[in-house]
Amino acid sequence: MDRRDFIWLMSCAASAGLLPGCTRGLMREDVYEAPSFGNARLLHFTDCHAQLMPVYFREPNVNIGVAGARGRPPHLVGQHLLDHIGASVGSSDAYAFTYLDFVAAAEQFGKVGGFAYLKTLIDSQRAQVGDGNSLLLDGGDTWQGSATALWTRGQDMVEACNMLGVDIMTGHWEFTYRDEEVLQNIQRFNGEFLAQNVRVTEDALFDGASAYDEDSGHAFKPYTIREVGERRIAVIGQAFPYTPIANPSRFIPDWTFGIRDDDMQELVDSIREDEKPDAVIVLSHNGMDVDVKMASRVSGVDAILGGHTHDGVPQPLVIENARGKTLVTNAGSNGKYLAVLDLDIGVGKVNDYRYRLLPVFSNLLTADAEMQAYIDGVRRPHLAKLEEPLAVADSLLYRRGNFNGTFDQVICDAMIEVGDAEISLSPGFRWGTSVLPGDTITMERLMDQTAMTYPETYVREMSGAEIKIILESVADNLFHTDPYYQQGGDMVRLGGLNYSCDPMASMDSRITDLTLDDGRSLDATKNYKVAGWATVGAESPGPPIWDVVAEYLREKKTITVDKVNTPVLKNVANNAGLADYSGLLE
Amino acid sequence: MGKPIKIRAKVKGDIAEVKALMPHDMESGLRRDPDTDELVPAHYITDVVAEHKGEVVMTAYWGTAVSKNPYVSFSFTGAAAGDTIKMHWNDNKGDSSTTEAVLK
Amino acid sequence: MNAHRRLVLKGMFALAAIAAWPRLLLAARPDSVFQETDADKVIADLFGQAPTDSDQVMMKIPDIAENGAVVPVTIKTDLENVESISIVVVNNPTPLAASFIMSPRSVPTVSVRIKMGESSQVVALVKAGGAVYSTTKEVKVTIGGCGG
Numbered sequence: 001m002d003r004r005d006f007i008w009l010m011s012c013a014a015s016a017g018l019l020p021g022c023t024r025g026l027m028r029e030d031v032y033e034a035p036s037f038g039n040a041r042l043l044h045f046t047d048c049h050a051q052l053m054p055v056y057f058r059e060p061n062v063n064i065g066v067a068g069a070r071g072r073p074p075h076l077v078g079q080h081l082l083d084h085i086g087a088s089v090g091s092s093d094a095y096a097f098t099y100l101d102f103v104a105a106a107e108q109f110g111k112v113g114g115f116a117y118l119k120t121l122i123d124s125q126r127a128q129v130g131d132g133n134s135l136l137l138d139g140g141d142t143w144q145g146s147a148t149a150l151w152t153r154g155q156d157m158v159e160a161c162n163m164l165g166v167d168i169m170t171g172h173w174e175f176t177y178r179d180e181e182v183l184q185n186i187q188r189f190n191g192e193f194l195a196q197n198v199r200v201t202e203d204a205l206f207d208g209a210s211a212y213d214e215d216s217g218h219a220f221k222p223y224t225i226r227e228v229g230e231r232r233i234a235v236i237g238q239a240f241p242y243t244p245i246a247n248p249s250r251f252i253p254d255w256t257f258g259i260r261d262d263d264m265q266e267l268v269d270s271i272r273e274d275e276k277p278d279a280v281i282v283l284s285h286n287g288m289d290v291d292v293k294m295a296s297r298v299s300g301v302d303a304i305l306g307g308h309t310h311d312g313v314p315q316p317l318v319i320e321n322a323r324g325k326t327l328v329t330n331a332g333s334n335g336k337y338l339a340v341l342d343l344d345i346g347v348g349k350v351n352d353y354r355y356r357l358l359p360v361f362s363n364l365l366t367a368d369a370e371m372q373a374y375i376d377g378v379r380r381p382h383l384a385k386l387e388e389p390l391a392v393a394d395s396l397l398y399r400r401g402n403f404n405g406t407f408d409q410v411i412c413d414a415m416i417e418v419g420d421a422e423i424s425l426s427p428g429f430r431w432g433t434s435v436l437p438g439d440t441i442t443m444e445r446l447m448d449q450t451a452m453t454y455p456e457t458y459v460r461e462m463s464g465a466e467i468k469i470i471l472e473s474v475a476d477n478l479f480h481t482d483p484y485y486q487q488g489g490d491m492v493r494l495g496g497l498n499y500s501c502d503p504m505a506s507m508d509s510r511i512t513d514l515t516l517d518d519g520r521s522l523d524a525t526k527n528y529k530v531a532g533w534a535t536v537g538a539e540s541p542g543p544p545i546w547d548v549v550a551e552y553l554r555e556k557k558t559i560t561v562d563k564v565n566t567p568v569l570k571n572v573a574n575n576a577g578l579a580d581y582s583g584l585l586e
Numbered sequence: 587m588g589k590p591i592k593i594r595a596k597v598k599g600d601i602a603e604v605k606a607l608m609p610h611d612m613e614s615g616l617r618r619d620p621d622t623d624e625l626v627p628a629h630y631i632t633d634v635v636a637e638h639k640g641e642v643v644m645t646a647y648w649g650t651a652v653s654k655n656p657y658v659s660f661s662f663t664g665a666a667a668g669d670t671i672k673m674h675w676n677d678n679k680g681d682s683s684t685t686e687a688v689l690k
Numbered sequence: 691m692n693a694h695r696r697l698v699l700k701g702m703f704a705l706a707a708i709a710a711w712p713r714l715l716l717a718a719r720p721d722s723v724f725q726e727t728d729a730d731k732v733i734a735d736l737f738g739q740a741p742t743d744s745d746q747v748m749m750k751i752p753d754i755a756e757n758g759a760v761v762p763v764t765i766k767t768d769l770e771n772v773e774s775i776s777i778v779v780v781n782n783p784t785p786l787a788a789s790f791i792m793s794p795r796s797v798p799t800v801s802v803r804i805k806m807g808e809s810s811q812v813v814a815l816v817k818a819g820g821a822v823y824s825t826t827k828e829v830k831v832t833i834g835g836c837g838g
Contacts, residue, residue: 644792646789651784
């Protein structure tokens with residue numbers, strides 16, 4: 001069955017109101033099962049952000065690439081991406097990989113992800129190649145992002161991953177629980193938690209802190225060797241390099257991170273020398289652009305299976321380096337996709353590959369009964385709270401995009417109203433699900449946007465100069481021409497304040513024309529009342545953000561987003577990472 | 587008298603790798619006391635010497651930009667497990683500290 | 691004669707005499723260079739010659755500092771007859787952070803942690819065989835951002 005048949009079937013199923021049960025046999029056998037290739041299958045999912053249940057997730061219409069990343073995946077949005085992969089508007093691929101016609105497509109194709117459906121898909125993909133011929137890799141950002149993950153301190157996800165059969169993982173938001181909780185979760189995890197780039201600080205080592213290797217300072221095991229398809233595969237873990245900068249270091253004071261690509265090269269060389277593997281794979285949470293640069297600098301790696309930047313990239317990039325080529329992938333977020341990398345591995349060498357990034361369409365897969373029962377059990381004690389209706393969405397609410405999302409606008413508006421502030425700031429996270437127009441915003445949907453361990457809010461005086469510095473710093477973290485200096489989040493979201501942004505400019509000159517909603521220019525020397533949340537440096541004094549937004553939603557009852565504080569953009573009008581922009585382009 | 591230096595030193599082959607941590611405030615002289623808003627006077631280690639078998643194997647000259655509780659690591663040849671290494675620092679206020687450790 | 695000029699002269703003298711007395715240079719802490727506020731002058735005063743950019747000087751330092759008050763730096767080199775290893779933080783109020791004087795038994799690798807007030811170029815300088823070699827890297831000191 002080719003793509004056109006699939007689309008036809010999808011539309012028939014939708015129009016006929018067929019139950020999933022009627023189509024699943026066809027879909028499971030014919031769409032998800034391409035012929036296998038080679039002798040080893042690597043299954044990879046990443047950044048599911050603890051979404052155990054199927055969700056809606058709108059891909060961005062703003063994901064601007066700068067310098068070398070301009071005009072190449074993942075910085076192709078909408079039609080640019082469809083042209084790149086040869087898919088058509090209205091297809092299931094268009095729904096899976098782009099924002100195009102999102103509401104209509106969501107109604108047609110249904111929710112994506114969900115661990116019970118992911119489990120069914122993983123099991124069938126593993127069964128196809130037989131025992132001992134596959135590995136399941138989890139790129140991290142798995143234990144955070146939902147209410148239940150927060151309330152169980154990530155434990156619900158550890159058990160779900162054990163049931164899923166995850167062999168190897170690395171991490172990022174996993175490190176936003178306290179260090180002893182991280183270690184407990186790793187202990188409960190049946191697979192291996194790998195990170196070559198997390199070290200115990202020298203001070204902590206002198207104080208007798210435990211390390212995987214006290215000589216090297218590795219906090220966790222850096223790599224493992226697995227037999228797959230009768231070949232030896234080395235898998236190296238690369239955690240998010242900037243965890244203690246992007247997230248609070250106070251929860252994990254003894255661990256230090258970094259890209260450490262020179263250490264990566266030394267490790268790859270020593271593994272190749274000592275272990276004589278047939279393939280070397282890096283399971284990375286660097287983010288796609290960082291992985292692309294690392295692939296160009298580190299040689300001897302066959303593939304970097306990447307995450308962090310939540311990019312649903314249909315095919316790997318092939319990056320050349322000193323001693324060969326490295327595949328670089330990124331497998332999206334929120335449980336939306338399962339990546340299948342089939343490798344033909346010879347002795348000491350990968351001969352060829354096939355890659356598919358399979359969307360997890362919950363309408364087309366049967367829920368795994370055991371996993372669903374487990375998930376129901378996790379949710380049961382919290383169900384009343386999760387399902388509490390807060391308001392009805394009158395327009396589509398989503399977060400993802402470089403500058404602002406409609407759900408973030410709601411959060412920003414709530415902070416201004418509840419905190420009686422002039423300006424509000426909200427972090428540019430890339431997790432958080434979407435809510436369709438007409439749907440109820442439940443507490444669970446609000447927690448999808450806010451469930452984290454440093455949710456405290458603040459309202460304080462900040463000078464215009466301070467606000468400008470914050471915007472410039474975050475813009476540099478997003479648009480620095482060298483990806484090693486980027487952190488992979490999106491721009492801080494603003495309420496009550498407007499600006500112009502030139503992503504192509506240099507640090508301290510990207511942000512101009514700062515103007516409050518009432519038309520006043522932001523004065524560098526004046527103080528403004530600013531509300532915000534998720535402070536990285538120290539705990540803020542105010543109530544958690546979900547309380548603030550819930551209060552706002554309950555009062556409003558219906559949420560219509562009329563105005564989004566998204567900047568006037570300069571010098572990016574012809575950038576393929578931008579389309580259907582809601583703001584002005586200059 | 588300054589606080590003792592924490593030293594961990596291991597020998598591989600005949601090369602000793604020394605890691606040392608020196609509890610010290612390392613005040614740059616540019617920091618203001620948050621309570622009084624007065625500049626905190628500069629107070630920092632200016633030099634560090636490591637000796638092995640009566641020979642100086644490493645000398646460090648430091649300015650105010652070395653971090654609080656300085657950490658240093660260095661290596662030298664001609665070492666054997668069981669040897670003693672002596673480390674010593676002086677600071678700008680005339681304080682000093684000397685610590686000996688056995689190479690492992 | 692002020693301390694600064696003495697140092698330059700001393701540096702030049704040492705340069706001339708390097709083959710015979712390789713450890714004369716930096717035999718005492720160069721106090722005035724630690725007070726100097728201009729990075730180019732620091733390097734000139736310290737060595738009396740301009741450094742050559744070299745990939746034989748390897749510096750491990752984070753691209754983005756986790757904490758500007760504690761930035762770990764490791765410098766090592768394949769060069770022979772290494773006399774000293776120095777670290778200069780261009781944008782610090784006083785750029786010279788540290789100088790390590792090697793002994794005949796030294797393995798030329800040192801690690802230390804430094805303070806950085808703001809984003810800056812960091813220069814690692816190795817004096818070896820009478821010449822000075824360097825490598826430079828940008829280190830960003832940033833406010834916390836947001837995660838993906």
